[in-house]
Amino acid sequence: MRKPVLIIAALAVAATGVLAYVNLTGAPQAKAGECVAVTNGAEVVSTGCTAQNARFKVGRVLPDSGANCPVSDDEYVQVVPSSGGGKLCLLPNLVEGSCYQPADNDDSWGPSACTGEETIKVTKVIAAAGDGSGCPEVDDLVSIVYPEPPTTYCLAPVHKVPA
Structure with a gap:
């Protein structure tokens, strides 16, 4: 009777160890x-x-x-x-209608007031990876496209965004 209890306890300890290993190193x-x-x-x-x-x-x-x-x-x-x-x-993680500036410290874009030379405005976010053809027609518009998750960002310098 004592042997099955020891086996169950050993299996429980082993399972806990495996879960901890996977969570820490996986x-x-x-x-x-x-x-x-x-x-x-x-x-x-x-x-x-x-x-x-x-x-x-x-x-x-x-x-x-x-x-x-x-x-x-x-x-x-x-x-x-x-x-x-x-x-x-x-x-x-860009939001349509919001403005951003490059954040030098972590290769990202930081939220910004819609002013300044390096500031861009997200004119449209398309939940598909395309060629930017769905973006509004704005001078100097840039589209950035990611296949996963399928996302196209339409970006324009703030001084070129129509009012």
Whole structure:
């Protein structure tokens, strides 16, 4: 009678150990489509997409830190989380109608008042990876396209955005 109890206890301890190992060394905890904040270049925290610090959206989660993000004309920000294992392919979390400036500290765009030379306005967000043909016709418009999740951002310098 004592032997089955020991076996069950040993299995419970082993299962707990395996779960802890997978959680600590496996793929990053963030999921594709989630919004995240990245601090210190590798500390990734899942957050709601409307949070002020949610500068990125997860495009793809790679189980191996040596793997490559999807090929795209517009580059993903690649982060190997400090929590261990895997790699995240991140795209900017931009909101239609909002303005942004480059944030030098983490390869992202930071919210901005709609003024200044480097400021862009997101004129449209298209939930499809295309060629920018669905973007409004504005001088100096730039489209950035990501295949995962399929997203096209239509961006215009603020001094060129129609009133």
